Amino acid sequence: MNLSDTIIAPATAVGEGGIAVVRISGPRALDSLKKYFRPTTHNIKFSSQRLYHGTLVDQDEQHIDEIMAVYMSAPHTYTCDDVVEIHCHGSQQVVKSILNLYFDYGLRLADAGEFTYRAFANGRLDLSQAEAVARLIHAKTDSSRKLALSQVEGQLSRCIDDFTERLRKIQILVEAWIDFPEEELPREDLEHIERTVSSVIEEINTLIDTFNSGKVLADGASILLVGRPNAGKSSLLNKLLGEERAIVTDIPGTTRDLLEEGITLAGVPVRLVDTAGLRQSDDPVEMEGVKRAIDKIGHADLVLLLIDGSKEVDDQDIYSYRSCETAPTFVVETKSDLEKIADLSFVTHPLYSISIKTGEGLDELKEAIGEYLLGDYIAANESVMLSEQRHYDSLVSTLKNLQNVLIALCEGQSLEFIAFDIRDSLQYLGQISGETTTDSVLSGIFSQFCIGK
Structure with a gap:
């Protein structure tokens, strides 16, 4: 995906309805609106997050539809880019005419999930939140809606961030002592590492135990x-x-x-x-x-x-x-x-x-x-729950590496082995948040989204 392109796609489902929404995102979003939008009030200066009534016209100034348009300025948008939404009548022919108009103007049809991918790439969402957006769209019950919404709002993300922050502090401590091989790690530091790792293990086990119920929901x-x-x-x-x-x-x-x-x-x-x-x-x-x-x-x-x-x-x-x-x-x-x-x-x-x-x-x-x-x-419907197999697999791998850390501490193994397992743990946690996720995995995740999201 070329994130510098200005993209366009219908944001509402295919079919007839009272209203359809066409979304534009990218550096040319506002210029694209100004090019063909004729507001009811002349000589307006577009303000962010305000709706404007008017008519959308084609290259020959022929009316396409009476619309409401809203401009949202970066970075306070879903994608963190400039965004325009065109609210038109819910006719598929109207939507098609609007899309073709802007294709001729040089805008590109968004790839599947590209709006959410841009939100992820621009730091508005982490990967687990982006995945939850798709879950929220496809939620079939109120319980599944609540679970997906809690993850969109960052409940799982905050939990993963907390694990990551605590383990990174341990990593810094261990690697600092590796630089001084002639000195032994103080007893109080060893005990601190053991307490922290044991605590994270316990919390990860609790989270893993929610997976079956979360997946069912x-x-x-x-x-x-x-x-x-x-x-x-x-x-x-x-x-x-x-x-x-x-x-x-x-x-x-x-x-x-x-x-x-x-x-x-x-x-x-x-x-x-x-x-x-x-x-x-x-x-x-x-x-x-x-x-x-x-x-x-x-x-x-x-x-x-x-x-x-x-x-x-x-x-x-x-x-x-x-x-x-x-x-x-x-x-x-x-x-x-x-x-x-x-x-x-x-x-x-x-x-x-x-x-x-x-x-x-x-x-x-x-x-x-x-x-x-x-x-x-x-038993605890306000707690964090897992629902993605990918997250479950990553946490199981994290758990195995942290258990290796405890074994290494117990057996008095070299600090290099402990540092290695902590780095691997952070790698697996990063796969959940998206920090260490490969491009092929990202493509697979966002390809499952609809075009307009």
């Missing part, structure tokens, strides 16, 4: 409904969705393929997956459905194993149970409104009883699902 969870035929899987799916999405009959084997639907459950975007009944069958189509269901079990965030409580447990129930033994599983005893016949004393997973017909037990099941998926978040 940001990306959603996959919940698999399994069990023998006619255990109530499709009925439960329909009940949770609030609509008749899956076909429900008394005929075993009605559901033969995976049926996937999205809902919000306990504030989490959830993919509910209804599966074929788990049983042995001579029907090749049904057996393919069973195979797909079993394959999915190992990848689900949570499995709901349904067992009909009004019938005796049979080989199909045992087969289903064994298929889920190593997966995170809730056993759901269905048809609690009927006489209980099933003996579920063999169950070691959490067990819940429900009735699709009366709704009994459904609220308790939903609450249990929420607590399982968001345990860390519910």
